[in-house]
Amino acid sequence: MSSTPHIAARAAPAAWTVLPRNVGPVVAGLGLALVLNFCVQPMSGAFATKVLLDIGINIILAVSLTLVNGFTGQFSIGHAGFMALGGYVGAAVMYYGSVQLYGGAQFHGGILSWTVSQGAFAGPTFGTGDVLFLVACVAAGLVAAVAGYIVGLPSLRLRGDYLAIVTLGFGEIVRVILQSSRPQLETAAEVAQASWPRLLTQLGGALGFTTPLFYTTLFWVYLFVAITLVVTYRIKRSSYGRAFLSIREDEVAAEAMGVSTTRFKVRAFVLAAFFAGVAGALYAHSIGGINAGELGFQKSFDVVIMVVLGGMGSISGSTVAAIILTILPEALRTVTAWVNQYLPAAYALPDLRMIIYSLALILMMILRPQGLFGLHEIWDLRPWRRRRAKATGGK
Amino acid sequence: MVCAALLAPRRSVRSSDDVTKLIQTLLDGFAVGGLYALIALGYTMVYGILKFINFAHSDVFVLGAWISWVVTVRLLRLDALPADATPWWAAPVVILTAMVVCGLTGFIIERFAYRPLRNAPRLNVLITAIGVSLLLQNTGQLRVFFGPYPKAVPVLLPNQTVGSVAGVNLPAVDAIVIGVTILLMLALEALIFRTKLGRAMRAVSFNTQTAALMGIHVDRVISFTFVLGSALAAAAGFLFVMKYPAGLKQPADAAWVMLGLKAFVAAVVGGIGNVRGAMLGGILIGLLEFFGVAYLEPLYRDVYVFSLLILVLLFRPAGLLGRAVAEKV
Numbered sequence: 001m002s003s004t005p006h007i008a009a010r011a012a013p014a015a016w017t018v019l020p021r022n023v024g025p026v027v028a029g030l031g032l033a034l035v036l037n038f039c040v041q042p043m044s045g046a047f048a049t050k051v052l053l054d055i056g057i058n059i060i061l062a063v064s065l066t067l068v069n070g071f072t073g074q075f076s077i078g079h080a081g082f083m084a085l086g087g088y089v090g091a092a093v094m095y096y097g098s099v100q101l102y103g104g105a106q107f108h109g110g111i112l113s114w115t116v117s118q119g120a121f122a123g124p125t126f127g128t129g130d131v132l133f134l135v136a137c138v139a140a141g142l143v144a145a146v147a148g149y150i151v152g153l154p155s156l157r158l159r160g161d162y163l164a165i166v167t168l169g170f171g172e173i174v175r176v177i178l179q180s181s182r183p184q185l186e187t188a189a190e191v192a193q194a195s196w197p198r199l200l201t202q203l204g205g206a207l208g209f210t211t212p213l214f215y216t217t218l219f220w221v222y223l224f225v226a227i228t229l230v231v232t233y234r235i236k237r238s239s240y241g242r243a244f245l246s247i248r249e250d251e252v253a254a255e256a257m258g259v260s261t262t263r264f265k266v267r268a269f270v271l272a273a274f275f276a277g278v279a280g281a282l283y284a285h286s287i288g289g290i291n292a293g294e295l296g297f298q299k300s301f302d303v304v305i306m307v308v309l310g311g312m313g314s315i316s317g318s319t320v321a322a323i324i325l326t327i328l329p330e331a332l333r334t335v336t337a338w339v340n341q342y343l344p345a346a347y348a349l350p351d352l353r354m355i356i357y358s359l360a361l362i363l364m365m366i367l368r369p370q371g372l373f374g375l376h377e378i379w380d381l382r383p384w385r386r387r388r389a390k391a392t393g394g395k
Numbered sequence: 396m397v398c399a400a401l402l403a404p405r406r407s408v409r410s411s412d413d414v415t416k417l418i419q420t421l422l423d424g425f426a427v428g429g430l431y432a433l434i435a436l437g438y439t440m441v442y443g444i445l446k447f448i449n450f451a452h453s454d455v456f457v458l459g460a461w462i463s464w465v466v467t468v469r470l471l472r473l474d475a476l477p478a479d480a481t482p483w484w485a486a487p488v489v490i491l492t493a494m495v496v497c498g499l500t501g502f503i504i505e506r507f508a509y510r511p512l513r514n515a516p517r518l519n520v521l522i523t524a525i526g527v528s529l530l531l532q533n534t535g536q537l538r539v540f541f542g543p544y545p546k547a548v549p550v551l552l553p554n555q556t557v558g559s560v561a562g563v564n565l566p567a568v569d570a571i572v573i574g575v576t577i578l579l580m581l582a583l584e585a586l587i588f589r590t591k592l593g594r595a596m597r598a599v600s601f602n603t604q605t606a607a608l609m610g611i612h613v614d615r616v617i618s619f620t621f622v623l624g625s626a627l628a629a630a631a632g633f634l635f636v637m638k639y640p641a642g643l644k645q646p647a648d649a650a651w652v653m654l655g656l657k658a659f660v661a662a663v664v665g666g667i668g669n670v671r672g673a674m675l676g677g678i679l680i681g682l683l684e685f686f687g688v689a690y691l692e693p694l695y696r697d698v699y700v701f702s703l704l705i706l707v708l709l710f711r712p713a714g715l716l717g718r719a720v721a722e723k724v
Contacts, residue, residue, distance in 0.1 A: 075518065154709060160517075161448060162708055165663055168656070169701035180694040296649060297656070301525050308522050354533035361526035362508055369515045 022234060029226020037112070037219035049115075049218065053286045055326045056221035057279050060228045062306035062318040064275035067232060069304065070313035071241060072268040073248025075164040078151065080299035081171030082144040082276035083283065087290035088178055088203050090140035090281025095211040096199045097132050099191040105212050109133065113215040133215045133285070137224070140281035141274040147174070148273025152266035171300055178292040179206050208291030209284070216286035224282065228275050232315050235271075244268055245313070309364060311371030316378040321371070328360075329353050418563040420689040421682070426569045426638060428681020429576030433631035434658035435665070435673035436583065437624025443600040443668035444620055447520045451504060451527035453655020455497050455625045457646055458531065459632025461541045462493040464548050464643055474549045486551040490575075490633045494626040501625025505618055528652075535646030545644045548636045572634045579630055580674055583623075587670055596620060600668065653697065657684070660704045666717025675715060679703075 041049055061079060068076045098105050107113075108129030114121040151170050158166060181203035185191050191199065203209050235241045243264050246254035255261050284290035306325050310317030332353035373381065434456050441449045466489045468474045473485055508527050512520045536543045552571055556564040587593035598606040599616045607613045635654075636643050644650055661680040665672025680700055687699040707714065 069518075154705070158708060158712060161442075161446075162663070162712060164448070165660070166705055166708055169660070169704050172656070173698050173701050176695060176698050180692075297652070298649070305522060305525065308518060312518070350537050350539075354529060355537075358526045358529035358533065362523050362530065365515070365519045365523045365526065366508075366511045369512070369519045 022230065025230045025233075026226055029230070030223060033219045033222035033226065036222055037217055041115075041218050050286075051326065051330055052218055053216065053221055053282075055323050056218070056225045057283050057286070058303070058306065058322040058326050059225050059319050060221075060275055060279040060282070061303045062310065062322040063228050063232050063315055064272040064279070065303050065307050066310075066313065066315060066318045067235070067244070067272045068268045069307050070311075070318070071236065071244035071248060072265055073312075074265055074268065075160060076151075076167040076269070076272070077164050077297065077300045077304055078167030078169075078171030078174075079272070079276050079303045080295040080297065081167075081174040082147060082273040083280035083299070084171075084178060084290070084292045084295040085147055085174055086140035086144040086277025086280030087284040087295070088209055088280075088292070089143045089200070089277070090136040091209045091211045091284040091290050092200055092203060093136040093139050094133060094213055094215070094281075094285065095209070096185070096191055096196075097136070098129070098213060099188050101128070101132070103188055107213065107215075109215055112219050113217055115214055115217055129213075129215065133220070137220075137278050137281045141277040144277025144280065145270045145274040148269040148271075149266060151273070152269030156262045156265070168297055168300070171297055175292045175296055178203060181205050183207075184209055206293070208289055208293070210289035211284065212288060213285060214288055216282045216284075221282055221286075224275075224278055229315065229319070231271075236313075236315065240264070240267075248313070305361060309361075309371050311373040311375060313375045314371070314373040314377055317371060317373035317376075320373075320378070329357055332356055415563050416689060418560055420685045422565070422569050422573075424682035424685035425678065426572045426576075426681070427685065428661075428678040429573055430631045430635055430638075430677075431658045431661045431680050432674045432677025433576060433579060433627045433634075434655065435662040435677045436580075436670060437628050438659050439662040439665070439667050439670060439673040440596070440600075440620050440624050442662070444596070444603070444617055445509070445520070447517050448524065448659065449624075450521070450524040450655075451508075451531060452624065452628060453652055453658065454528050454531035454535075454646075455501055455504075456628040456632045456635075456655060456658075457651045458500060458535070459493045459497045459629030460636045460643060461535060461632075461646060462496050462629065463489050463633045463636050464546055465541070466492050467549055467551065468546075473551065476549070481549070481551050486637075489551065490630055493629040493633050497629030497632075498622040498626040501621040502618055505621040510614070510617075532647035541646050543645050543647075545648075548640045548643050550637070550640050552637055568638055572638050575630070575634060579627060583627070583670065586623075592616075592619065657697075657700050660700055663714055664704060664707045666714025669714065669716045672714055672716035679715075 036052070040052070044052070061083060065076065065079050068074050095105055098108070102108055108127050110124050110126040110130050111121050112126065113130055113133060114123075147170075151167060154163065154166050182201055182205065184204035184207075185194060185199070185202050194202070235244070243254070243259045246257065246259055247261050247264055251261055280290070280295075302325070306321040307318050309325065310319070310321035333351075336352065434452065437452045437455070438449060441447070441452070467485070471485060471488075473481060504527055508523055509520060512523055535541045550568075553567050555567045557567050557570045558565050587596060595606070595611045595616050596619070598609065598611055599613055603613055606616075657680055658677065661676035662673045663676070664679060665674070665676025667673075680703070683699050683703055684696050687693075688696050691699075711717075
C-alpha cells in the first residue's frame with residue numbers, strides 16, 4: 001500500500017471551527033467569481049471569456065471525476081453522459097420554464113447573469129430569471145445524480161476495466177436516447193398546453209436543444225467551481241474521504257476494516273454525477289444550447305485525461321490539468337495562425353494542434369506516469385514541509 | 396453460416412417479402428458480424444496478454460481501410476477502370492499490402508508507445524492508447540496522408556450473384572466477405588492451437604512471468620501478437636470498404652470509433668482474452684445490430700449493442716465463453 005498522507009486519524013474538530021472551514025473558502029470563491037465577472041470580463045475579449053468559461057466548466061468536470069477515478073479508484077469513462085443529461089435537463093427547465101413564466105424565451109436575469117459584451121445592462125441586481133437558472137442547475141445536477149446512482153449499481157459487481165466499459169456504454173446509451181428524443185417545442189401556445197413530464201421528452205432529437213438564454217457568466221461558473229472544490233476537498237479530508245481512499249488502496253482490506261465498500265462506491269458516483277450535471281447545465285447556457293452528439297466518449301476521454309494528468313486523487317492537480325488542457329489546443333491554434341502569417345500560402349503549416357496534443361499525452365504518460373502531482377496537492381509540495389517530514393522520519 | 400441462411404425459409408413461410416428481408420438481414424448480420432469478430436480478435440489477444448484495452452486498435456482498422464484506398468486508387472490506378480475489367484489479382488494484392496502495412500504499424504505502436512509502460516499502472520497504458528488513437532486519427536487527416544475528406548473506393552470484387560436462396564440473390568461481395576473472414580479465423584485458430592508460437596502466446600497470456608521463466612521471449616511474443624491483431628484488423632478494413640465502397644469516411648470520423656467500440660463490445664461479450672469468444676461475440680453483435688435495425692427501431696442500433704453488453708456483464712461478468720477468475724487476497 002502506498003502511503004496516503006490524509007488517512008492518519010485525527011480528533012473530531014469542534015463545531016465552531018468547522019463552519020469557517022466550509023463556508024470561508026466558498027465566500028472567498030464568491031469574491032473571486034465577482035472579481036472575474038466584473039473586472040476581468042470587461043477587459044478580456046469575447047474569446048478570452050469563452051476560454052475562461054470552458055476552463056471553469058472543465059474544472060468542475062475534472063474535479064468531480066476525481067471523486068470516482070482518483071479517490072475511490074473506480075474507473076469511469078462515461079462522465080460526458082452525465083454532463084449531457086444535466087445539460088438537456090437544465091436547458092429544458094430553463095427554456096420551457098421561461099416560456100411558461102414570461103410567455104417567451106426572453107432574458108429575465110439580473111446583472112450577475114448578464115454578459116458584458118452584449119451591451120449595457122439596465123435591470124435589477126437579481127432577477128427572477130436567476131432563481132429559475134439556479135433551479136435549472138440544481139435540477140440538472142439531481143437528474144444526473146439519479147443516473148449516477150443507476151450507473152453506480154453495477155459497480156457493486158464489476159471491477160476495473162469491466163466497469164469502465166459499462167460506464168462507456170452508459171454514456172453512449174444516454175447520447176443515443178437524447179438524440180432520438182422528440183422535437184423541441186417552439187411556440188408558447190404549444191409549451192403552455194404540454195405537461196412537464198411531456199416537455200422533458202421534447203428535447204430536440206438529433207438537432208440538439210437550442211436556447212437563446214445565455215445565463216452562464218463567469219460569476220456562476222466560478223461560484224460552482226468554488227463549491228465543487230470546497231466540497232471535494234472537505235470530503236477528501238473527512239472520514240468519508242478516507243473511506244474512499246481505502247477502497248482505492250485495497251478493497252478487501254477496506255471491507256475488513258468496516259468500510260461498506262458498495263455504499264461508498266455508489267456515493268462517489270452520485271456525487272460526481274451531480275457536479276457533472278451542473279457543469280452540463282452551465283455549458284448549455286454558455287453556448288446557447290446543447291447537442292448530445294458533441295458529448296460522446298471523446299468528451300469523457302478528455303475529462304479522464306485531465307484527471308490522470310493531474311495525478312490520481314489530487315484535486316489541485318486535476319484543476320491545473322483542466323486549465324492546461326483547455327488552454328493548450330487554443331494556444332497551439334493561435335501559434336499556428338501566427339506562424340502561417342509569415343509563410344507563403346503553399347507552405348502553410350497544417351493544423352497540427354491535435355497531433356502535438358496527442359504526442360504530449362503519450363510522452364507525459366511515459367515520462368511522468370504519476371501525473372503532475374501524484375496523490376498530493378500543490379501545497380503538499382512546499383519545500384519546508386518536505387524537510388520537516390524528513391526530520392521526523394517521514395510522518 | 397450458409398446453412399443458417401438455408402434454414403431460414405423453413406421458419407418463415409409467409410410472403411416472399413418477409414423471406415427476402417430475413418435472409419438479407421441474416422447475410423448483413425453475418426458479414427458485418429464477421430468483420431466485428433476480426434477486429435475483436437485484436438482487442439482480445441492484446442487484452443489477454445497485457446490486460447489493457449488497446450483503444451488504438453480501431454484506428455489500425457481504419458488505417459487498413461484507407462491503405463486499401465491508397466493502393467487501389469493512388470498506386471494501381473484502378474478507379475479509372477470499369478468494375479468488370481478489374482484484374483483478378485487486384486483484391487489479394489490490396490488486402491495483403493494493407494495487412495503488411497498495418498502489421499508494421501502495430502509493431503511500431505507496441506515498441507514505442509506501450510513497451511516503455513510495461514510495468515506502469517494500467518490506467519496510464521490506457522491513456523497512452525487513447526493518445527496513440529488520437530495521433531493516428533489526426534495524422535491520417537493531414538493532406539500528406541489521406542486528407543480530411545471521405546472518399547469512394549472502386550469495386551474490386553466481381554459484381555455478380557453466386558446463387559439464390561428462396562428467391563433472394565446472394566451477392567458475391569457478401570459471400571467473399573464471409574468466406575475470407577472464416578478462412579482468416581480458421582488460420583488464426585490453427586496458429587494459436589497448433590503451432591509452437593501459438594503455444595507461446597497462450598502461455599504468456601496465462602502467466603507472463605512463468606512463461607518468461609520457461610524460456611519464452613515475452614517481448615517478442617507480445618510484438619507478434621500486435622502484428623497479428625493489426626493484420627487481422629487491416630483485413631477487416633479492406634473487407635469493410637468492399638462491402639460499403641462509398642463508406643470510406645475521413646480518418647477521424649466518429650463513426651469509425653463507434654465501429655471499433657462495437658468490436659470491443661463483441662470481445663467483451665464473448666469473454667475477453669478468449670479467441671473463440673471474440674468470434675462468437677462478433678457474430679452475435681452483428682446479428683443483433685442488423686435484426687434490431689430491420690425489425691425494431693433503427694435509431695437505437697447502438698443502444699442494442701451496449702444494452703447486450705451491460706446485460707452480459709451483469710449476469711456473466713467474464714463473458715459468454717470466459718472463465719471467472721476468483722480474487723485472491
